[in-house]
Amino acid sequence: MNNSWLNRNTFHYAEFRDLERLVAEKKKKKISISLCLPTLNEEKTIAKEIVIMKSELMTRYPLLDEIVVVDSGSTDRTRKVAREYGADVYEAADILPQLGHFRGKGENLWKALYVTRGDIIVYLDADIKNIHHRFAYALVAPLLLYDGIKYCKAFYDRPIATGEKKMRSTGGGRVTELVIRPLFSLFFPDLTQIIQPLSGEYASFRNVLEKIPFPIGYGIETSMILDIYERWGLDVMAQVDLEKRVHRNQGIKALGKMAFVILNTFARRIEKQGFIKLNKPTYSEMIQYNLVKSQYQADIFKIEGVERPPMIEIPEYREKFNIH
Amino acid sequence: MDRYLEKLPSMVDAIKTIKEIIIANIVLIGQIPSPTFKEENRTRIFMERLAEAQIDECTTDEYGNPIGIIKGTSDTKPPIFVVAHLDTFFGEDVDHNFTVKKKTISGPGILDNSVGVGVMASLPEILRALDIGFKSDIVLVGDIQSIGKGNLRGIRNLLKTWPTPIRGAVCIEGGELGRLNYYSDGMRRCEITCSIPSTFRWIRKFRPNAILILHEVINQILKMRLPQKPRARVIIGKIAGGVDYGEIAQDATLGFEIQSDTDKMVKDIYRDIKDIKNGISNELEVELQLRTISSLNAARLKFNHPLVKSAAEVLKKLELKPVSVSSETELSIFLFHKIPAVTIGITKGANYHLENAVIKIEPIYKGIAQLIGILMAIDSGVCDEQ
Numbered sequence: 001m002n003n004s005w006l007n008r009n010t011f012h013y014a015e016f017r018d019l020e021r022l023v024a025e026k027k028k029k030k031i032s033i034s035l036c037l038p039t040l041n042e043e044k045t046i047a048k049e050i051v052i053m054k055s056e057l058m059t060r061y062p063l064l065d066e067i068v069v070v071d072s073g074s075t076d077r078t079r080k081v082a083r084e085y086g087a088d089v090y091e092a093a094d095i096l097p098q099l100g101h102f103r104g105k106g107e108n109l110w111k112a113l114y115v116t117r118g119d120i121i122v123y124l125d126a127d128i129k130n131i132h133h134r135f136a137y138a139l140v141a142p143l144l145l146y147d148g149i150k151y152c153k154a155f156y157d158r159p160i161a162t163g164e165k166k167m168r169s170t171g172g173g174r175v176t177e178l179v180i181r182p183l184f185s186l187f188f189p190d191l192t193q194i195i196q197p198l199s200g201e202y203a204s205f206r207n208v209l210e211k212i213p214f215p216i217g218y219g220i221e222t223s224m225i226l227d228i229y230e231r232w233g234l235d236v237m238a239q240v241d242l243e244k245r246v247h248r249n250q251g252i253k254a255l256g257k258m259a260f261v262i263l264n265t266f267a268r269r270i271e272k273q274g275f276i277k278l279n280k281p282t283y284s285e286m287i288q289y290n291l292v293k294s295q296y297q298a299d300i301f302k303i304e305g306v307e308r309p310p311m312i313e314i315p316e317y318r319e320k321f322n323i324h
Numbered sequence: 325m326d327r328y329l330e331k332l333p334s335m336v337d338a339i340k341t342i343k344e345i346i347i348a349n350i351v352l353i354g355q356i357p358s359p360t361f362k363e364e365n366r367t368r369i370f371m372e373r374l375a376e377a378q379i380d381e382c383t384t385d386e387y388g389n390p391i392g393i394i395k396g397t398s399d400t401k402p403p404i405f406v407v408a409h410l411d412t413f414f415g416e417d418v419d420h421n422f423t424v425k426k427k428t429i430s431g432p433g434i435l436d437n438s439v440g441v442g443v444m445a446s447l448p449e450i451l452r453a454l455d456i457g458f459k460s461d462i463v464l465v466g467d468i469q470s471i472g473k474g475n476l477r478g479i480r481n482l483l484k485t486w487p488t489p490i491r492g493a494v495c496i497e498g499g500e501l502g503r504l505n506y507y508s509d510g511m512r513r514c515e516i517t518c519s520i521p522s523t524f525r526w527i528r529k530f531r532p533n534a535i536l537i538l539h540e541v542i543n544q545i546l547k548m549r550l551p552q553k554p555r556a557r558v559i560i561g562k563i564a565g566g567v568d569y570g571e572i573a574q575d576a577t578l579g580f581e582i583q584s585d586t587d588k589m590v591k592d593i594y595r596d597i598k599d600i601k602n603g604i605s606n607e608l609e610v611e612l613q614l615r616t617i618s619s620l621n622a623a624r625l626k627f628n629h630p631l632v633k634s635a636a637e638v639l640k641k642l643e644l645k646p647v648s649v650s651s652e653t654e655l656s657i658f659l660f661h662k663i664p665a666v667t668i669g670i671t672k673g674a675n676y677h678l679e680n681a682v683i684k685i686e687p688i689y690k691g692i693a694q695l696i697g698i699l700m701a702i703d704s705g706v707c708d709e710q
Contacts, residue, residue, distance in 0.1 A: 047424040048351060055348035060376065077426070084426050086344075129421040130355065246421055 006193040009238040013138035019061040025144045032065045034118030035136055038108035040072040042126040043081050049131045050085040056133035068116050070108040090115050102306055106220035110308040114317055125200035129246040139203035142238040150208045150236040151228050154201035156245040179259045187270050190234050197225055210312040218258045219265030226269045253288050257301050260286040328700040329641045335693040342453050349373055349445045354438025355420045360411040360474040370466045377448040387481040390466045394448055398459040404702050405463045405493035407654045408440035409470030413677055430682035435498035435673045439683050441466055443670050458703045460491055475618030479654045483661050492707035493665035494698050495654045501691050504646040505667035506632045507624030508656030509583045510590040513617040520574045532610050534576035535565045544600045556584035587622050620652050623659035630706035631664045638697035642690050664707040
């Protein structure tokens with residue numbers, strides 16, 4: 001493996017600070033851009049993301065054409081707050097209801113394809129405490145400025161906000177280093193050049209996203225990389241250093257569940273591509289144990305393993321976007 | 325004057341139409357830690373925001389205070405200053421990420437003074453949106469080294485070196501909306517530290533306790549007879565010391581502030597406290613250090629000064645009741661330089677100096693209208709008549 005892609009297609013957000021240039025390029029290419037924020041109980045962070053993006057990338061520089069929140073059924077005031085700050089807010093269950101509803105980030109991203117209008121869609125997690133408009137413009141920039149690039153992913157330092165309101169300067173990325181990177185090394189060594197394959201921030205053209213399947217849950221980031229790589233190759237991808245991203249730290253058990261889902265997604269793809277053959281079906285339950293009053297109790301997490309088909313195969317979508 | 329007073333209430337709604345820009349500036353600047361003496365990062369971001377707002381000129385002075393200038397139409401009128409200090413009470417290791425909700429913004433330093441700085445950085449765009457221009461240049465200053473041990477060094481240095489006369493100034497603080505400060509008491513902020521050498525352990529059966537020694541200092545300060553006129557008081561504001569419940573404290577520090585209408589009274593009280601310190605030090609054979617952290621001269625505008633009267637009219641027009649107390653802010657440095665100035669608050673909030681400080685969003689728009697009203701008053705000449 002050579003790392004020429006890493007050198008060629010890795011950028012730093014500061015290279016794209018000239019927002020006037022990005023807006024001019026967008027106008028020249030007649031491209032529209034949607035920002036999508038998938039949410040589930042994000043009332044503490046959603047307003048800040050919307051207000052900063054709207055101020056900087058809509059009012060000041062008209063780079064974004066819409067901000068869309070797709071919510072998984074928050075029980076806090078996420079939807080109300082997002083509406084108050086001017087985002088278009090949808091409940092995932094209300095989008096294409098005839099196709100049913102699953103709860104998960106991947107489901108929200110998939111349904112967002114139906115309700116957004118943009119030629120480019122930027123997905124940002126809604127729990128970014130130190131949100132800055134670079135999170136959106138730096139992901140869009142390579143798509144606007146480099147003709148071959150169709151998908152751009154974020155990487156960053158990952159300080160963690162601890163309970164004492166203090167910052168720990170390192171941490172996070174455990175699932176990447178313990179699960180994803182070993183798997184990439186085994187099966188797709190080229191993809192090890194992606195610094196943070198699990199980052200929740202990426203942008204891509206609609207005509208790419210509509211052609212790939214979306215697992216409904218945590219597996220979406222992994223599947224997206226594998227599917228784009230398989231269909232279009234590594235050179236259509238890019239990554240951008242966004243420097244610091246402050247996020248909520250997750251406990252080891254939550255990361256275990258995430259790893260379980262990702263392994264499941266990965267296994268399907270390497271089987272489909274002929275790397276392995278599973279002679280028996282795998283199980284769909286992640287079993288963890290908790291010590292409760294001197295007794296070990298099983299905590300069972302069941303994954304449905306559902307994947308949504310490429311959106312372009314959905315008749316309602318084809319009709320809405322005039323695809324014949 | 326009545327002409328612009330009439331416009332003020334409608335301005336509030338017009339300002340609200342660009343609320344995203346105002347909130348974004350408050351958040352993007354306020355989330356950058358800026359403890360006193362370490363304001364470089366916030367200075368850089370503040371200047372970036374001014375540049376984004378396409379301000380006419382943007383620079384730093386020799387001392388490092390960031391300055392933006394909104395050019396006026398007159399070549400002869402002196403500039404009007406708007407000042408908000410950049411430093412906060414919180415260290416770099418504190419999580420400065422704010423939480424924005426429907427009606428509030430919360431986070432460390434938001435009230436003192438990130439909201440003031442954010443509003444100031446938004447001023448070029450606000451004035452553009454309202455289509456308001458001034459004859460004077462409006463000089464926006466995010467002064468550094470203001471609070472605590474900074475002792476207003478930034479603004480002192482700026483005014484010492486500023487080359488032209490200054491027409492008037494408005495100092496902005498996060499809270500509270502309705503404050504209208506136009507005088508500063510004389511003030512001296514001091515620390516007394518008591519350190520017991522560890523050798524005491526071996527040579528004395530009853531080792532002195534640093535906390536109890538400072539307790540005696542406090543007792544003697546409280547026994548001082550202070551005059552009713554000029555007004556004077558000593559505020560015991562901070563105390564710290566010791567390491568553990570069962571250990572005799574070897575170190576302790578007392579922070580206090582002397583305040584009075586007159587500089588002479590501040591000086592006299594300081595001298596008396598110094599005598600107390602020396603007496604206790606001598607009698608108990610311990611070392612006490614008295615150190616001045618910062619000081620300010622007493623200065624004031626009269627209540628009937630046209631700037632004060634106009635500012636009060638502006639507040640009343642916006643249905644705000646002016647509240648006037650002494651303010652030991654940049655105001656005192658302007659007044660010391662004989663530059664008419666007032667300090668105002670931008671919004672309402674709570675938990676002023678705590679990490680969970682919170683501001684209300686809605687009153688900000690009225691706070692900004694108030695600022696613009698006072699700038700219009702100064703531009704119309706209320707500071708020129710003295």
